[in-house]
Amino acid sequence: MPVSLPLSTTVIPNTNFQLWPGQFVNVRLKVETLAHAVVVPTSAVQARPRRTFSYVIGDGDIVTAKRWW
DSSP states (O other): OOEEOTTSSOEEOOTTOOSOTTOOOOOOOOOOOOTTOOOOOGGGOEEETTEEEEEEEOGGGOEEEEEEO
């Protein structure tokens, strides 16, 4: 019998009975892949009231703030 997760609409087959009631699992879902996207850790993104930015090291080792939306 499949296990239904209470906080989602996903049903996971549990044919080998590896999951027990009340057991938690960590999952990663690949939702979308963006071509030519810039990916940075969330800890590198600075949030301010009117803008979101990261510091970027450019040519000549000059640091500038790169604005993100």
